[in-house]
Amino acid sequence: MCGVRLFLLMAFSALLIMPCSVSGATPPLPPLLTVSVSNDTLSPGENLSVSATWSRDESFYRPPQSVDVQIYSVPGGSFVAGYTVPEDERAVFDGDTRHFRGVIASSELPAGRLLLVVVDPVSGADARVPINVTEPGPDFPKIQVQGYLDAVFFLVVGVLLVVLGAGLVLLLRRP
Template sequence: MKPHGMSGRPPGAQFYLLLALSALLLIPCFASAATPPPLPDHVISVSDDTLSRSEDLEISAVWDRDVSLYRPPESLYLQIYSASSGSLIAGYTIPEDKHAASEENIRYFRGLIPSSELPADRLTLVVTDPVSGADARMLVNVTETGPDFPDVHMQRSADTLFALVAVFLLILLSTVLGLLIRRS
């Protein structure tokens, strides 16, 4: 006599498959391959953390990481933000210093930013490794607005506006071309 509520046939393959899948989902697994390697270390320094109009901003950066984990970049990307408003002021590329004695796992980078292109403000420098995305930050005070800053800022704004208008026109022309092809 069979118990009430059970069918007379034994459990099928679907039941055992569901049981095995449930067991696999419940067993904790260690996946070391899914863990990314640690990011490279960046150390940045500047010639002076308070700049006047006559001084240029000299930036030095040291990249340190095992090259088997991340290939060393050829340059680092520097973004300068206003510390008070958080707005992006400028972006520069810092090339590798070929004159410095680089070791296998350590690379040196050096760049010079004219103070004439910087506004009078407390600035946040963000140096980013384009390969791994690791970054380092530093604050710098600029006491006087450089004489070229208004022109440089206007040129950067015009370049950004031109790029936005070009992308908009490209999308518009692609849409019109697609509609014309669809009709014919």
């Protein structure tokens, strides 16, 4: 009798471990996100106006309050800058459509071909548009240095937290 119980327990455990399909596990359709820019070639002193439209025809995702704009260098694929674009308050409100509008200063962008990626932080839907900046902005080196300083700061804070946590553990272990 004990052997039968052990066998049934092992069989039940194997059923829990085995992958099986679950109906309804397919994620909902992502919303449609479209992006447009004021000008795909930026001259010095000209700012980039970004407009995004979020639409959920058959999606169950809730609308975001803002969308994230990430800018990448086309040749290398390296991250250049990130911005948050808020919802356009002047746009007509519709239950299934949201409009977002923002301005990115060209003085903060490097020269060359860039890829602007707009991402919905709720669903992960994205839209892309290439842009070309003819001359580097005068503020770009400062922005780049600030990004490096922020990364170093967070690295140092992380290391200090680990060291302080290890020190606290050692103090608590002492009799």
